[in-house]
Amino acid sequence: MSKEPDRIFAQPMAQVPDFAFNEDVVRVFPDMIKRSVPGYPTIVENLGVLAAQFAQPNSVLYDLGASLGAVTQALRRHVRTDGCRVIAVDNSTAMVERCREYLNGQDSMFQELLPVEVIEGDILALDFKPASVVALNFTLQFIAPDQRTALLSRIRQSLLPGGALILSEKLRFNDAEEHALLTDLHVAFKRANGYSELEIAQKRSAIENVMKPDSLEEHRERLLAAGFSKVVPWFQCLNFASLIALP
Numbered sequence: 001m002s003k004e005p006d007r008i009f010a011q012p013m014a015q016v017p018d019f020a021f022n023e024d025v026v027r028v029f030p031d032m033i034k035r036s037v038p039g040y041p042t043i044v045e046n047l048g049v050l051a052a053q054f055a056q057p058n059s060v061l062y063d064l065g066a067s068l069g070a071v072t073q074a075l076r077r078h079v080r081t082d083g084c085r086v087i088a089v090d091n092s093t094a095m096v097e098r099c100r101e102y103l104n105g106q107d108s109m110f111q112e113l114l115p116v117e118v119i120e121g122d123i124l125a126l127d128f129k130p131a132s133v134v135a136l137n138f139t140l141q142f143i144a145p146d147q148r149t150a151l152l153s154r155i156r157q158s159l160l161p162g163g164a165l166i167l168s169e170k171l172r173f174n175d176a177e178e179h180a181l182l183t184d185l186h187v188a189f190k191r192a193n194g195y196s197e198l199e200i201a202q203k204r205s206a207i208e209n210v211m212k213p214d215s216l217e218e219h220r221e222r223l224l225a226a227g228f229s230k231v232v233p234w235f236q237c238l239n240f241a242s243l244i245a246l247p
């Protein structure tokens with residue numbers, strides 16, 4: 001994985017462009033996400049542990065919005081169920097190219113890894129196969145809000161009995177005081193990870209038009225409306241959380 005540090009927003013910009021998963025972001029992405037999302041390494045590793053409990057024989061495990069395949073790699077480390085394969089999907093050409101390089105490197109070093117197919121495409125247009133695990137790790141927040149229920153319904157319909165959706169997201173909070181406190185603490189987290197005030201401010205304006213977080217209550221209601229029977233939060237660090245949704 002690239003070790004290049006994220007300095008994308010370090011210099012003053014006359015106008016901050018909307019955030020995009022382009023070549024520049026791909027180069028620094030492992031550093032960016034680790035320094036921006038509290039609990040990210042814990043979420044990714046344990047997503048593999050959780051997935052191993054839900055994986056059903058001869059089924060597909062989806063990594064939707066896979067970026068560089070961190071979740072796919074955690075699935076490969078933990079899932080031992082017979083006949084499982086991973087389908088990783090992302091619509092950023094730059095991400096998919098680099099993801100394929102990393103995973104091919106693993107394939108050539110280790111035998112007995114779960115087979116992985118990396119698809120460049122829009123998860124909104126995906127023809128879902130019967131799946132036991134679907135991971136949406138910080139991806140749903142980038143989908144247009146009016147498309148989210150339909151996507152979750154299609155995921156629900158593809159899920160096999162005993163399977164699960166694992167959904168990780170940045171949260172907003174309906175209580176203004178709680179929202180302000182956790183937002184301030186997230187800024188403190190970024191500062192502690194070496195981001196300057198300028199970097200934090202410019203990143204915020206870059207993502208505000210493209211990333212629309214929901215509250216935990218909105219997630220729960222939408223998942224139930226999409227046909228899931230149970231929603232169980234299993235992790236929260238500041239304003240970032242991960243949920244298990246059962247079919």
Ligand SMILES: C[S@@+](CC[C@H](N)C(=O)[O-])C[C@H]1O[C@@H](n2cnc3c(N)ncnc32)[C@H](O)[C@@H]1O
Nearest residue numbers: 021065066067070090091092122123137138142
């Ligand atoms: C924050 S990143 C996900 C991080 C990754 N899952 C991980 O755990 O390292 C969001 C990813 O979703 C992808 N994405 C956003 N909208 C998408 C869509 N409609 N179809 C496929 N991928 C999408 C972006 O290209 C980006 O790589």
Ligand SMILES: O=C(O)C(=O)C[C@]1(C(=O)O)C=C[C@@H](O)C=C1
Nearest residue numbers: 032033036037138170203207211
């Ligand atoms: O909230 C922020 O400031 C973030 O940087 C969050 C977030 C995310 O949650 O995906 C946004 C974009 C980058 O991909 C990495 C992290």
